[in-house]
Amino acid sequence: MSRDTTYRPEASRASRPLLWIATLLAIVTMAPVAWLVGLSIKDNRELMLGTESVFRVPYTLINYINILYSSQAFGWFFNSMVVAIGQTLGVLVLSSLAGYAFARLEFPFRRTIFVIVLFGLAVPEQAVIIARHQMFNWFGLHNTHIGLILPGLSSAFGVFLMTQFFKAIPRDIDEAALLDNASQLRIFWKIMLPLTLPAQATLGIFTFLHAWNDYWWPLISATRKEMFTITIGIASSQQNFAQSEGLGFLSAQAVFASLPVLIVYMIFQRHIVTAVSGGAVK
């Protein structure tokens, strides 16, 4: 768990070339982002004369202020929030319950059902999208929040991850709780679930990011402008570049759109590291 500080200096000397490569990669990755942020704080008219003006003062926050007043970005942002949070919560609840059941409960065809769930990992969204579109049509779910959230709830990956995580918790712990007179529900809620927090954080972040950045399904399902998610919204304004509100404004929207992702990362960074480093249950 605790980081070993004593071996660091040695590692840094040995891995100096690696450090340079990593720095280079970071620059390559970050440059477009920096460019975007730069564009977003420039006046639209100045940008029209040439984008090299990014490197010159004056800078302005006018584009961000304009988002507040004069665009649909807020509505799209809200839609994305509803969808991403809804999907994240749904996936966490369903995957935890299913994972616990697969890992701990005895029921008929448990292994078979688990294998069927795993098949879900192998089926690409593209293969089922027409059938799904048709189905959602019947139920009148297109252009609704529910319609945008529902498909993301069946997370084969989530179920798989949580199953493995619950399996990794020693049986003795459940048994001790059984002897401590805890009901099945209380064992799940008070003992097992808290022990899977690192996995919950990881799964939650991945689900949120995936939902936030999802493009395909919202593009198909949300056809009315006010039901767009932020990804679809921004894409649609870029396509109408001629009538768009200018490059700076567009960039400000994009920065705005990525804020939640950034915030989520910053809040849960610690958990991601814990989960990935595997020091979860001990």
Add this chain to the structure above:
Amino acid sequence: MSASIEITNVSKNYGTLTVLDDISLSIKPGEFVVFLGPSGCGKSTLLRMIAGLEDVTAGTISVGDQRVDTLPPGKRGVAMVFQSYALYPHMTVAQNMSFGLENIKVSKEEIQRRVHLAAETLEIAHLLDRKPQKLSGGQRQRVAIGRAIVKEPKAFLFDEPLSNLDAALRGRTRLELAQLHARLRSTMVFVTHDQVEAMTLADRIVVMHNRKIEQIGTPITIYRRPATRFVAGFVGSPAMNFIPVQNISQNGNGVAIDASGLGILNAELHLPTAFSPEGAALGIRAEDISVLPAGQSGIPLIVEVVERLGDRTLIYGRLSDGTKLTAEADGRAQVNAGDRLEIALDISAIHLFGADGVAHHAVGG
């Protein structure tokens, strides 16, 4: 508070595999009983059946005057200490100890009182706010015991609770467990494959082997008068010597035994008339074999290996016909590999085992 445990005709199958076969055992209130046996003999399974973590395939189990084998684990009034301790990793020591009491709606003040009392007793009061990760093995062990104590159970069940501790700590904890038992006077059932733990802790030892109970008795009975050849060989270190018997003739007050390499021994020992020397063996512990001073003649032994344990010396050798024999001498004995010694057996300490494994003991042994 402490209760008897009655195990009646209990069997356990896993599919077609029989792990325990028709076990009956009654444990008295306040008794310290140790299940001893080799790995895989079903000790843990039997303990877990008392706890309710495994179903019984057949038979009944009662704790006090209540039949429990149909009750869920939490309702049986027993507490268990696991080999792995099984502490809840995300809870503090105090929370670990209170959890079971909260589940049965004990009042906050009472929980506080019991937790603090137990923590004082076990000298872990200063650890109450720590999480298990931040404890040493020995401290975790105490917390696990504390978690059992606060429940004031009718019986304590221990599954090899000392096996994860280092030798010194194991010895100390063993002693403390004995003191704890003396103070609480609770019924305790303790599983181990360590015979020192069994000998030192038990009021009675239950030796298990091959799906069955081999013998139930006090530690001294188990050691001095083992019921079967298995018990004789399993308990005691070094293991008892078994010497093949060629012939036995019964005379008025005893038997004349012709054993490989030992010659004819006359012992006071009563055998059933039907006893057959076919496949029989004579058993004697190393400590009941003494090395004679130079000049005296007895049974010759060629020394192969000498182990000096400090307080005593173990001598591994062969009799004149090649039969292996282990003898014991005191710590200062001047013995070397290759020496030829003269030894004598304490004839009152011998055992005779029939081909069926049943033991017959010399009178006075």
